[in-house]
Amino acid sequence: MRSYEEIFDIAAARKGGAEALEALIDKPLPAAELLKIPEDRWLSQFTKSIFQAGFNWKVIEAKWDGFEAAFSGFDVNRVAFFNDEEFDALLTNKAVVRNGTKLRSVIDNAIFIQEMREDGGISKVIAEWPSTEYISLLELLKKRGSRLGGFAAGYSLRFQGKDSFLLSQDVTARLIAEGVIDKPATSKTAMRAVQAAFNTWMEQSGRGLTEISRTLAMSV
Numbered sequence: 672m673r674s675y676e677e678i679f680d681i682a683a684a685r686k687g688g689a690e691a692l693e694a695l696i697d698k699p700l701p702a703a704e705l706l707k708i709p710e711d712r713w714l715s716q717f718t719k720s721i722f723q724a725g726f727n728w729k730v731i732e733a734k735w736d737g738f739e740a741a742f743s744g745f746d747v748n749r750v751a752f753f754n755d756e757e758f759d760a761l762l763t764n765k766a767v768v769r770n771g772t773k774l775r776s777v778i779d780n781a782i783f784i785q786e787m788r789e790d791g792g793i794s795k796v797i798a799e800w801p802s803t804e805y806i807s808l809l810e811l812l813k814k815r816g817s818r819l820g821g822f823a824a825g826y827s828l829r830f831q832g833k834d835s836f837l838l839s840q841d842v843t844a845r846l847i848a849e850g851v852i853d854k855p856a857t858s859k860t861a862m863r864a865v866q867a868a869f870n871t872w873m874e875q876s877g878r879g880l881t882e883i884s885r886t887l888a889m890s891v
Contacts, residue, residue, distance in 0.1 A: 672849045675872040675883065682890035695889060699881045700832030705798035708831060710784050711745040713793050716831055717816065718745065718777050720823040722768055730768070737766025742777060750781035772818075779817035786815070802834045802873065802880050806866045829881065836869055836884035845887040 673681075683692045718738065722731045741764055743749045761767060761774050787793040800808045812824040819827070828835045836842065838856055846852050851868040852861050872883045 672851060672868060672871070675876040675878070675886070678845065678849075678872075678890050679876075679886055682886050686889055692886070692889065696882050696885045699834035699879055702798040705832060706794050708794045710747045710793060713797075713827075713831070714742075714745040714747055714750065714777070714781055714784055715739070716827045717780050717819060717823070718742070720827040720830070721773055721776055721818045722770070723826070724818075724821060724823055726768065734767060737764070741767050745777075745781075747781045747784050750778055751785055753778050776817035780819070783816045797828065797831075797833055800833075803870050804866070805835060805869070805880055806862045809862075834879040834881050836865070836880045837888075838865070839888055841888040841891040842884055844891045848891075 679689070679692070683689045686692045686695060715738075719731060719735065722738075739745065741761060758774070758778070762769055762771055767774070784793050787796055790796050796811075797808065808828070809824050812827075813820040816824070822837070825835060825837050829837055838846075843852070843855050846856070846865060846868065847854070849868070851864050854861075856862050856865050869880055869883055873879065876883065878886075
């Protein structure tokens with residue numbers, strides 16, 4: 672496995688030099704900023720990522736004001752107690768994408784966010800989760816949330832500013848090239864190998880998951 676510095680150099684050569692590459696490398700939000708994100712914005716982002724999976728992102732973006740209105744601004748307490756009549760109304764609401772399973776997940780995730788209050792709240796849990804155990808956070812969201820497996824949780828965390836890696840096609844290609852995995856990581860064993868590789872690169876570079884993930888993506 673190449674060092675982070677070697678992979679950075681490969682990416683820099685592709686992007687016009689180290690300075691140009693640095694300008695393209697996203698930085699995560701500090702934990703103090705993540706703590707300020709209200710519950711409704713987590714529910715909104717989870718919902719958007721769930722609906723973007725398998726749909727044209729532009730379609731979802733164009734309808735997003737309709738989603739916000741249909742789910743009362745994603746007020747967690749309000750959505751968690753949607754009754755059958757309110758859910759049925761969603762299924763005929765042309766302002767949203769009328770996918771029953773995904774619409775139901777919004778209610779389930781509102782309940783999940785309520786449950787997280789026992790641990791200090793969704794923002795506290797995510798903000799304080801160590802980057803060295805990131806895959807465990809993905810597992811928690813997958814197990815306790817609704818339809819937050821696959822890319823939905825990862826994109827939600829990245830868009831909200833949590834230090835994170837995304838196993839995109841390019842990142843996966845670099846991980847395969849480095850011998851970390853031999854195919855897209857779907858098993859727990861493969862995910863542990865990915866986490867170990869990122870932990871090594873974090874120790875080498877002093878950078879976080881987001882920066883390393885972006886560097887890997889641009890090295891291919």
